[in-house]
Amino acid sequence: MNPRSRLQEFFFPKVTYKFLFRVTVVALSTYLFFGHVCTPLFIRGRSMEPTYPDGSFTFCFKLRYLVTRPERSDVVVVRLAGKRVMYLKRVVGLEGDAVEFRDGVLYRNGSAVDEPYLKAPCNWNLPPRVVDSGRVYLVGDNRNMPIEQHDFGQTALWRIAGAPLW
């Protein structure tokens, strides 16, 4: 087979049952994988900087918490009304944990938490609150803004849609 006919066959294949079956399998697998297992995630916003800069890209691995629960310091994807626009946050407290901020330092159950992923200064103060049952406490990595301007707090476990792949 000469290169021209190979090219022709690649771009204009003969539509046979075998070909249609292959196309269907590829289309279905792509839809299942990128639609329900690893969905593309474009990061917009600065709340998780510097770990996830504004404009970066990753995948949301939706099977991450199929049989396990989020752990402390995991980064998770949180669904809102649907799964097209979601929050990306870090778990800092599990149910029963007492979470608080003193002069920008996170305290969990009374002990200061080492957070090597934080790069910007923070001066937050937040009185202790205990995480409710079936919930996790989430905060972004970028705390270089007034506490009122940062979306954080506890959310229900059912809202955790997965975790970023990297």
Place this chain on the structure above:
Amino acid sequence: MVNRKQVIAIAVIAAVILGGTFWLFPTDKRKIKKHFKALSEMALKEGDEPPLAQAKPMRMAPDLFADSCRLFYPARDVEGEFSAEQMGRYAARARQNFKELHLDFYDMAIHISEGGMADVSTTARLSGLTLRGEASETTNELDVSLSKIDGEWRFTEFEIVEVLEK
């Protein structure tokens, strides 16, 4: 015996009839989506605008909101009933704080109940540039109610869902 040309002609006519029906007789769901688009249009600001454009929210509000529209934001202890005129005035005032403003809705789930009522769950993303040139972005889950008044849908309630409880 029907030949190939006739089959194609029938298919084209059927497609035109279906398409025409779709556009000429929109379903309530499509009308509601269009109503949200009009709300986005009301908020939209793309740079400096003449005084006439600044009054856009005031002009559009009576066609968007019911005579009495309830706003409920439990995280900020905001709750109240506002007239369409007040809603327009507040929107106009809010737009004045921005150079650019975009309001987009995602993941819209519409449930229409009997008696001309509809409940919509959606994610709203408000992004823009403040007068000082700083990027501003906020994303919230909304529960919105609409009523059909004189054959037209009108917003009757907005609740900002507290996904993350501080």
